[in-house]
Amino acid sequence: xxxAAGIVVAGGGAAGLLxxxxxxxxxxPDTLVAALPAxxxxxxxxxxxxxxxPVAEPVALTIPAIAVSTQxxxxxLTASGALQVPSTTAVAGWYTGSPRPGSxxxxxxxxxxxxxxxxxxxxxxxxxxxxxxxxxxxxDGTLAVFRVTVVQVYLKDHFPTQAVYGPVPDAELRLITxxxxxxxxxxxxxxxxxxxATQV
Numbered sequence: 001x002x003x004a005a006g007i008v009v010a011g012g013g014a015a016g017l018l019x020x021x022x023x024x025x026x027x028x029p030d031t032l033v034a035a036l037p038a039x040x041x042x043x044x045x046x047x048x049x050x051x052x053x054p055v056a057e058p059v060a061l062t063i064p065a066i067a068v069s070t071q072x073x074x075x076x077l078t079a080s081g082a083l084q085v086p087s088t089t090a091v092a093g094w095y096t097g098s099p100r101p102g103s104x105x106x107x108x109x110x111x112x113x114x115x116x117x118x119x120x121x122x123x124x125x126x127x128x129x130x131x132x133x134x135x136x137x138x139x140d141g142t143l144a145v146f147r148v149t150v151v152q153v154y155l156k157d158h159f160p161t162q163a164v165y166g167p168v169p170d171a172e173l174r175l176i177t178x179x180x181x182x183x184x185x186x187x188x189x190x191x192x193x194x195x196x197a198t199q200v
Contacts, residue, residue, distance in 0.1 A: 059072055062134075066132075067124070073093040073094075074094060075095045085112070086112060093111065105167060106167075106174050107172070107174065110177065113177045125179075126193045134146040134175070146198060172196065172199065173196075173198075174197075
């Protein structure tokens, strides 16, 4: 994430979105600015899902309240163990190391907040409110519907890894981007916005 909008995943395991820093906004490439603080080890496996058949992979995300409609790309880990981020600000990505949306556990979807070229797909993520709906279309045509429960902003130096990535007893969703104050010296945002949602 080296756009004017990154996601911090500090630490090993599920990722660290560590990116290079550029001295001036005009020089920043289209990649998120920082990294999403990620688990410091392997993400703890959630309880065994109750579904007999695994749900299909996610392919699209829609959030009517903030006018988001995007295809979902697959994100893994880099060679250094950092969470990959979308190569463009125009789409969001599902971290394949997390559960599929609709399976038990926290499904992780990340996107850029912006870049020097303008707003990114998650530019308005922090404007969501409890009760707003989030829709994830899956490869088999089914739709997973989630309800926002909490919107939090965390300093990247104090990212609550367990709360975001740890096991939960039901199907949940985490939408993550950068936010808070922008530090020109670092070329990155100082915080992460995390939206928590549960399946309806």
